[in-house]
Amino acid sequence: MQSSYRSIRPCLTSNVKTLTRLQSRSLATAAQQSFFADEPTAPHLVSQSIPGPSSSQISQVIASFQEERAHQFVVDYEKSVGNWIVDVDGNTMLDMFAQIASIAIGYNHPRLLELARSDEFIKATMNRPALGSFPPAKWAEWIETGLLANDVRPKGLDHLFTAMCGSCANETAFKAVFMAYRARERGEGVSFTPEELDSCMRNQKPGAPDLSILSFTKAFHGRLFGSLSATRSKAVHKIDIPAFDWPVCPWPAVKYPLDKFAAENAKAEQDALNIVEQTIIKQREIKPVAGLIVEPIASEGGDQHASPAFFQGLRELTQRLGVFMIVDEVQTAMATGSLWAHSKWNLPTPPDAVTFSKKLQAAGFYHNLDLKASLPYRNFNTWLGDPTRALQAREILRVVREDNLLDNTAKVGAYIYENLENFTQSNGKGKMFNLRGKDQGTFIAWDAETPEKRDEVIKKMRSKGVHLGGCGEQAIRLRPMLVFQKHHADIFLENLSNVLKEI
Amino acid sequence: MQSSYRSIRPCLTSNVKTLTRLQSRSLATAAQQSFFADEPTAPHLVSQSIPGPSSSQISQVIASFQEERAHQFVVDYEKSVGNWIVDVDGNTMLDMFAQIASIAIGYNHPRLLELARSDEFIKATMNRPALGSFPPAKWAEWIETGLLANDVRPKGLDHLFTAMCGSCANETAFKAVFMAYRARERGEGVSFTPEELDSCMRNQKPGAPDLSILSFTKAFHGRLFGSLSATRSKAVHKIDIPAFDWPVCPWPAVKYPLDKFAAENAKAEQDALNIVEQTIIKQREIKPVAGLIVEPIASEGGDQHASPAFFQGLRELTQRLGVFMIVDEVQTAMATGSLWAHSKWNLPTPPDAVTFSKKLQAAGFYHNLDLKASLPYRNFNTWLGDPTRALQAREILRVVREDNLLDNTAKVGAYIYENLENFTQSNGKGKMFNLRGKDQGTFIAWDAETPEKRDEVIKKMRSKGVHLGGCGEQAIRLRPMLVFQKHHADIFLENLSNVLKEI
Structure with missing residues (x-):
């Protein structure tokens, strides 16, 4: 999939408004213009669980010659775009782990594809x-x-x-x-x-x-x-x-x-x-x-x-x-x-x-x-x-x-942090601890009650199409890309809010 | 420079003929068809010494931020082709060192360029x-x-x-x-x-x-x-x-x-x-x-x-x-x-x-x-x-x-080895020791009398447009690419024969 990228300024103002009360659909509709013209607007899950059958099948082939037990799912990198990772089963997930924090400006960024063709x-x-x-x-x-x-x-x-x-x-x-x-x-x-x-x-x-x-x-x-x-x-x-x-x-x-x-x-x-x-x-x-x-x-x-x-x-x-x-x-x-x-x-x-x-x-x-x-x-x-x-x-x-992506990261990070802070007093009370990363862009983490609860949150978030990573004993770390915007954050926050209710 | 590559079988027969007596020009004319259609046929030196002025100038710029004292010369990789490395001064050298033995099938191999464009x-x-x-x-x-x-x-x-x-x-x-x-x-x-x-x-x-x-x-x-x-x-x-x-x-x-x-x-x-x-x-x-x-x-x-x-x-x-x-x-x-x-x-x-x-x-x-x-x-x-x-x-x-390049390497290596063996009894007598690498393809080396003599051979060979590497205390190691053919070997042998006379 060839993606196109809009070099726009993020719509967030520096005076970040805190999302004080989450309502189920209102957030997605508040989406600002994406950096990527053809980014998905919502997660889309096809298989009953992740990894799905195609992922599992490919992992089993890989297992015959290479360690596969750390596989989370097998990826269709050609179809992945911007903040969205698409697996070989066709599941489209918001990627907030970004290859263990190593993708900067999104999958198939047109400027990088153009560079590669030079x-x-x-x-x-x-x-x-x-x-x-x-x-x-x-x-x-x-x-x-x-x-x-x-x-x-x-x-x-x-x-x-x-x-x-x-x-x-x-x-x-x-x-x-x-x-x-x-x-x-x-x-x-x-x-x-x-x-x-x-x-x-x-x-x-x-x-x-x-x-x-x-x-x-x-x-x-x-x-x-x-x-x-x-x-x-x-x-x-x-x-x-x-x-x-x-x-x-x-x-x-x-x-x-x-x-x-x-x-x-x-x-x-x-x-x-x-x-x-x-x-x-x-x-x-x-x-x-x-x-x-x-x-x-x-x-x-x-x-x-x-x-x-x-x-x-x-x-x-x-x-x-x-x-x-x-x-x-x-x-x-x-x-x-x-x-x-x-x-x-x-x-x-x-x-x-x-x-x-x-x-x-x-x-x-x-x-x-x-x-x-x-x-x-x-x-x-x-x-x-x-x-x-x-x-x-x-x-x-x-x-x-050119796209002020550090500024974007600072602002989106502040927006996420303030919402998570509210969560710790609402749906996340007794379920989120040691929220950290204030004024550190999107480099935010918190602890779950136990390692098992942490894993449960990550699993449930993935089942809703939001891909997160853990670190340490029982922490969830946010590592989105620099092109992660308010409307992506809203998808994450909405789903997290729901997961926190469920667990 | 875009190069084209001929997928041909090397002309060497498995019954390698030993070049028993070197005559100055006869070798180059014996050139078989090159794997690369547009490879140079002979070294071409422009600057009075290597590194030339452009190389030295660029090295000095690099020196302001990175170690430059191990630079040998600065390379124009766009102009280099097959076995030939072209430096920024326009010197064209037969490359028998190949980026410390790490280029396999030649500079700008069309198949690799095609791959890169896919x-x-x-x-x-x-x-x-x-x-x-x-x-x-x-x-x-x-x-x-x-x-x-x-x-x-x-x-x-x-x-x-x-x-x-x-x-x-x-x-x-x-x-x-x-x-x-x-x-x-x-x-x-x-x-x-x-x-x-x-x-x-x-x-x-x-x-x-x-x-x-x-x-x-x-x-x-x-x-x-x-x-x-x-x-x-x-x-x-x-x-x-x-x-x-x-x-x-x-x-x-x-x-x-x-x-x-x-x-x-x-x-x-x-x-x-x-x-x-x-x-x-x-x-x-x-x-x-x-x-x-x-x-x-x-x-x-x-x-x-x-x-x-x-x-x-x-x-x-x-x-x-x-x-x-x-x-x-x-x-x-x-x-x-x-x-x-x-x-x-x-x-x-x-x-x-x-x-x-x-x-x-x-x-x-x-x-x-x-x-x-x-x-x-x-x-x-x-x-x-x-x-x-x-x-x-x-x-x-x-x-x-597809191009039987391992076989090519075995045969060209045998050809080089036999000639070098003859050298040890002629021009190289008392100047080449411990020739080694028989039946090891082109992975051939010998010792000079001293580390200084080794460096002198390498320097003189470079001044004739043949780029070699040393290893150990006083060895010269041959590390040509797999597309190194008999006509390239002849250029090397002819020049080495002359250098051995000179030193």
């Missing part, structure tokens, strides 16, 4: 370079007008390392941090000792140093061996995999909504900062902390939030204690109403690195000059990312810019 | 799925007619894990190995203990077990934290990066050509096998070896070869000692005259996993059922590979099949 894109995709040695003629232009454009790159970070995925982004950032930490220890201009050169080949110190990355409880930073050592989300992610003995600190024990418990949360955050400081100092005698990695909102682990003061504190103490600070924006980039979630913290100095992937389709990390390796080939690999995805990122960013 | 490809690229949860309708078809086709998948390995790059392929294979090893230790149907579930979250055993992967000296298995711990190529790849304390065993100290020193090599290989066996047994008390990873030809480390008997011995002892065997075919796949280099070993039982990336553009590992995780979400990530690249792999494999 000669420039075709040649870039089919002549994939070893970027670090044989860059394409336009590489600088693609990056400088895309991922490194003035209004894109995080403030203060002018360098870019491109990689293949979020885990790779974090791991190459870790490598950069370890190299920079050792370079600083060594002193300027001091080269490697013969002992270091020899011992690193045997995976022994001093060449392979006993350094660590500090992360937080419930953090998720990826699934490869370095990133998984920093990940603390769930046992199923980590069990049976050897890990580096790296330190973990508790995420501040904040209460939601953050503003209501401001005083208590300030104390909780200070307690957490104290533990981070003590841990870094204690680790000096064990495995010094070269880098600290933190998500603006710990997503997979259950959408844990903290206030800007906490992150300001982390930046202050990492600088004071000589620890590089990495902000992992793999899931938060473009989703919280601003391009970078960390830009809202008003940090005294920028973090040393910001990692990204998912919605940008391209992956890697922005960094300052300290994190540039001392020699070529140190932080290196064959592909060093993918021009295909760098071009895609540029086009996504252009659409986001 | 609606199926465009939609697959621009609607990138979270494959493990929301696979596309045609995923099974794309895989079963591509990467898992009967004549493609390694014998005995019916399962496929898709990933993003070679390092990711090896690391996810390591994860599969660790999980399978612990599952076997635990016994069938025994679930995780509370202690395991708790300790893994702290990166401590028993949940994060003290297990290891055994690899060989000079091995290269990637650059992320797990794969880099198995990599033993060069200090510049490893220094300052924390590593797992995993064991390494010496690659057998064979002499080249392998067949000439068969008896001595058999002893060297047996010695190496004995050390592997002793190491695995010794490690049981320290960090048991769950998996052994080996390249058929240790490529980055300097093209180290061994005989099939060595690999048969590895398979025998890994099976006997309960160690999973991973064959890393990231660089060797499709390059040695057969699809998989390990298929020539005639193993008693297949390896447990075979990893791939580079020329296939798609990445991942084939495996047996033992390496399927016990639960979903254990070996998982958002993208789990990329349908774009799976479709590209399928098309590459189709062209390879």
Whole structure:
């Protein structure tokens, strides 16, 4: 299905009106103009349950050669459009999970299809370079007008390392941090000792140093061996995999909504900062902390939030204690109403690195000059990312810019949040807890009473044609695309209201 | 530049004639019909040196935001065609390095450009799925007619894990190995203990077990934290990066050509096998070896070869000692005259996993059922590979099949090898050592006298328009594409003959 897209301003005013009372049909009719001309206006379910028979059949075929037990349903991506995902049984669902938060501007966006048909894109995709040695003629232009454009790159970070995925982004950032930490220890201009050169080949110190990355409880930073050592989300992610003995600190024990418990949360955050400081100092005698990695909102682990003061504190103490600070924006980039979630913290100095992937389709990390390796080939690999995805990122960013999609996300997010807040006092009373994500665009979550109840809500919502995702133990996380508008939100809210009544 | 491709059978007969005496111009005129109708017939150099002024200028722009010191030259991929790479200064070079061995069937292959223009490809690229949860309708078809086709998948390995790059392929294979090893230790149907579930979250055993992967000296298995711990190529790849304390065993100290020193090599290989066996047994008390990873030809480390008997011995002892065997075919796949280099070993039982990336553009590992995780979400990530690249792999494999490109590679490789063997007795005497890669397609290498002499040969060859790569300390490795034909080989041989005279 070829879709067309209207470059319009969302109709929401900045003075978001709260939907105080939900009435069954009134919401859908209040639909504003969609970004996509041919988007469905309502869910349409064909099969008795999801996955339907065609999905199940295809999953069984896939099961003969690949893991299928995590399949939710099999998708007809050709028919999916905008915010709507269509499965192979013909079920049309409002997609608020968006491929685990990795679709930015909707399925079959005409601008991306147009990009894919361009000669420039075709040649870039089919002549994939070893970027670090044989860059394409336009590489600088693609990056400088895309991922490194003035209004894109995080403030203060002018360098870019491109990689293949979020885990790779974090791991190459870790490598950069370890190299920079050792370079600083060594002193300027001091080269490697013969002992270091020899011992690193045997995976022994001093060449392979006993350094660590500090992360937080419930953090998720990826699934490869370095990133998984920093990940603390769930046992199923980590069990049976050897890990580096790296330190973990508790995420501040904040209460939601953050503003209501401001005083208590300030104390909780200070307690957490104290533990981070003590841990870094204690680790000096064990495995010094070269880098600290933190998500603006710990997503997979259950959408844990903290206030800007906490992150300001982390930046202050990492600088004071000589620890590089990495902000992992793999899931938060473009989703919280601003391009970078960390830009809202008003940090005294920028973090040393910001990692990204998912919605940008391209992956890697922005960094300052300290994190540039001392020699070529140190932080290196064959592909060093993918021009295909760098071009895609540029086009996504252009659409986001032209259509004010960050603003759209901020406003729609505020609209959703206010309605959910009302739900917690009405149909959702005793069924929704810890609503969080105020002023974080559509990056909103709440807890169900139990993991089972959470799963029940997700299942019931899907049976009404609204596709949601969970995270953490019992949270529901909203991860719609940037083209999610008020009329989509109304469909979600109406159905949620009904589900909350039913359960 | 749009290129057209002739689907022809190479003119070489299987009875390869050895070029016994090189005469300066006779070779180029002996050119057979090229697979590409519009391929250049000879190098054409415009700038006084390479990189030329335009390359240098662009590299300097890139240097403002990204590592540029490993740049060799900046490429005009739109003008490059078949075996010929054209840089931004207009220099046309015969490319025998092929983006660090990762271009299979030539630049701007019409079949790949056609694929890229297809609606199926465009939609697959621009609607990138979270494959493990929301696979596309045609995923099974794309895989079963591509990467898992009967004549493609390694014998005995019916399962496929898709990933993003070679390092990711090896690391996810390591994860599969660790999980399978612990599952076997635990016994069938025994679930995780509370202690395991708790300790893994702290990166401590028993949940994060003290297990290891055994690899060989000079091995290269990637650059992320797990794969880099198995990599033993060069200090510049490893220094300052924390590593797992995993064991390494010496690659057998064979002499080249392998067949000439068969008896001595058999002893060297047996010695190496004995050390592997002793190491695995010794490690049981320290960090048991769950998996052994080996390249058929240790490529980055300097093209180290061994005989099939060595690999048969590895398979025998890994099976006997309960160690999973991973064959890393990231660089060797499709390059040695057969699809998989390990298929020539005639193993008693297949390896447990075979990893791939580079020329296939798609990445991942084939495996047996033992390496399927016990639960979903254990070996998982958002993208789990990329349908774009799976479709590209399928098309590459189709062209390879239809045009008998493996056969072409075997024959051209034999032709090159025989000529180089003659060189070692003529112009190359005292300048070429340890010629290796007989019967390994175009996967051929030799050593120069010193690292500096190696670099000099590569530089002089480039100044004549032939682009080569080095590996190890002082080796030159040939890594042409599968469309490299006799007339290309003649250009290479003629120029090398001249360079060997000059140095």
